[in-house]
Amino acid sequence: MSKKSVAAPNTPYFTPAQKPSAGTALSESPPTLFKPIRIRDAEFQNRIWVAPMCMYSADNGKLTDYHLVHLGGLAFRGASLTIIEATSVLPNGRITPQDAGLWEDAQIAPIKKVADYVHSQGQKLGIQLAHAGRKASTSAPWLSKVRGKAVLxxxxxxGWPKNVMGPSAIPWSTEGYAIPREMTLEDIADVIQAFKESAQRSVVAGIDVIEIHGAHGYLISSFLSAISNQRTDEYGGTFENRTRLLIDIIKAVRAVIPESMPLLVRVSATEWMNFAPEQWDVESTIRLAKLLPALGVDLLDVSSGGNNEAQRIEMHNHFQVGIAGQIRDALRADKITNLLIGAVGLITEAEYARDIVESKTPSMSGDCVEIEDEQDIKTKADIVLVARQFLREPEWVFRVAFRLGIDVQWPVQYGRAEFQKGSRI
Structure with a gap:
């Protein structure tokens, strides 16, 4: 037997090969959460993904070694896909001056550095392409004296408060946000082109998966809503017109990325504005979702809210996952099975993550997380996307496996540190 450590292939430095990749189930018949899933030509060893999380730590749009450590550390610990934070396709599309960007070629190399490392660990890297629209030119959240309040x-x-733009000249809020200028058709064409060019740069950088950010009140999201979009041209008014920008962007991106590359779209499935006459709601999202497979979208990432300060979010442990399940059920009822659903939001416990992606009768044991709105547990989504819990517990994939009694591969360098039987995890 050779005593020489095998190097990871196609890596510009030595690091041991991880075969199988960390997070791969070694137990027989694991729950669906730890079963592989294939999307186009990309295979993921489990159903746990790191959702994009803004870090407000880029240098003129360029990722830094901070991102290498932050993203690389999460990928190293078993998540089958780690998605880079909202990455602006134009300078004025950043939320803050310290946001990630991919509007110029000089921003490719720092992303490729992260991609090379993630690939050396046998994992995959995604990127969320975005434009902040009317929520642009704010400051990093830790600079606010009041949590949750924006600072211009x-x-x-x-910042660039005089170059903030949106579908209409309606600010997100009168405090902490610029008054946007209504976009011209030329502005809209520039944004579509910018998404296209950023997608091309993503491919050059070695990205495996692209997500288009259409949620949380940023540019695309604000076009979808009749509350924030009061245009009277072909990009406003009817459902078809309000979804036109997103559809145009999807077409532009899909046309320039490999056929083998998965394409995701994140949306706010509801604005939580039930008291408003024309809110974007779950039924609107279902209508949109039915159009996506024909456009080449592989997964709908279901989030909610963020488009209006008057939103009334009905917060509970199932507030977004239940919506994901509604959308998935509606698609299946119409025999649409070629659009996967991703669930995100307050997914912190192993048993809950397991139950989201698996049909089963709930256990009566104390270990099972209660779900408030139904008696039986059935599949709500195909993928769970987890954000803040990974900040609390970077090794969350291993903790979930341990809680569920699943033996999974750890990184070879950490193999001696697996959780011990009987440990309270």
Whole structure:
């Protein structure tokens, strides 16, 4: 037997090969959460993905070694896909001056550095392409004196409050946000082109999966809603017109990325504005979802809210996962099976993550997380996307496996540190 450690292939430095990849189930007949899933030519060893999380730590749009450590550390610990935070396709599309960007070729190399490392660990890297629209030119959240309150980034702060734009000249809020200018058709064409070019740069950078950010009140999301979009041209008014920007962007991106590359779309499935006459709601999202497979979209990432400060979110442990399940059920009822669903939001416990992607009768044991709105557990989504829990517990994939009694592969360097039987995890 050779005593020489095998190097990871196609890596510009030595690091041991991880075969199988960390997070791969070694137990026989694991739950669906730890079964592989294939999307186009990409195979993922489990159903746990790291959702994009803004870090507000980029340098003129360029990722830094901070991102290498942050993203690489999560990928190293068994998530089958780690998605880079909202990455702006234009300078004025950043949420803050310190957001990631991919509007120029100089921003490719830092992303490729992260991709090379993630690939050396046998894992996959995604990117969320975005434009902040009317929520652009704010400051990093830790600069606010009140949690959850935005602070406008002025020119002195490196911001661009006079170049913030949206579908209509309606600010997200009168406090902490710029008044956007209504976009011209030329502006819209520039944004579509920018998404296209950023997608091309993503491919060059070695990205495996692209997600288009159409949620949380950013540019695409604000076009979808009749509350924030009061245009009277072909990009406003009817459902077909309000979804036109997203559809145009999807077509532009899909046309320039490999056929083998998965394409995701994140949406806010409801604005949580039930008291408003024309809100974007779950039924609107279902209508949109039915159009996506023909456009080459492989997965709908179901989030909610963020488009209006007057939103009334009905927060509970199932508030978004239940919506994902509604959408998935509606698609299946119409025999649409070629659009996967991703669930995100308050997914913190192993048993809950397991039950989201698996049909089963709930256990009566104390270990099972209660679901508030139904008696039987059935598949709500095909993938769970987890964000803040990974900040609390970067090794969350291993903790979930341990809680569920599943033996999974750890990184070879950490193999001696697996959780011990009987440990309270």
């Amino acid at each position: 980034a002025t020119e002195d702060d490196g």
